[in-house]
Amino acid sequence: MAGKIQLKLGDLFNGTSDLIVLPCSTSGTITQFVFSRLKTYNIPLPKSNMELGDIDMLPFKGAENFAQYVAFAFSVKNNYSEVTAIERIGEKLGKLTTENPAIQIINAPLLGAGAGGLQSEKVIEALRTGFKKHSSSESTLVINILHESVFERVTSYFKGIKTIEKKTKFPK
Secondary structure (H helix, E strand, O other): OOOOOEEEOOOOOOOOOOOOEEEEEEEOOOOOHHHHHHHHHHOOOOOOOOOOEEEEEEEEEOOOOOEEEEEEEEEEEEEOOOOHHHHHHHHHHHHHHHHHHOOOEEEEEEOOOOOOOHHHHHHHHHHHHHHHOOOOOOOEEEEEEEOOHHHHHHHHHHHOOOOOEEOOOOOO
16 A cells, blocks of 8 residues: 655645655756755755756754755756656655655655646646555655645645645644
C-alpha cells in the first residue's frame, strides 16, 4: 500500500516534517523566496550541473524542530520543466520513505509550477503518481500551496479523489 498525499495551504516551513523539499534549477538557481529560507535557516546553496528530475538530500542542521532533512529538487531547466521530471522526483521521494524509516512526512511545494511553467494540477498528479509507486504505507507527501486562489482551484479540481486529502488552512 502506498503513502498518502495531502494538499495544504501555506508555507512548507510552517509545521513539522521529516524532510522539506526545496525547488531549484539544474544550474543551481533558486527563487528569492527559496533564497530567503536558505539564509534564514543557514541551508547551503544547491549544487549546479544536475539533471532535471534529480534530488539532493542533506541533514537539516540547526532546524531539527522543523525537519531532520532538506532536499533540493532540480525541477526547472532553462525556464521550463517536464511532467516526467516531476514524476521522477515524486518516485525518488517515495523511495526515501521505504529506504529511510525516519522519513515519513515530506513537505514539498508545487515543483515546476512557477519558473517551470507547469499547470499546478499536472504537478500534483505527477507527484502523486511518482510518490505512490514506491512510498511506504505510513508516509505522507504534503504538497504546500502558497496562494489561496491556487489552493481553492486545485482542491476543487481534485474533489472526490480519495488519494488526495485537503488539509485545514492555516490561520491568516
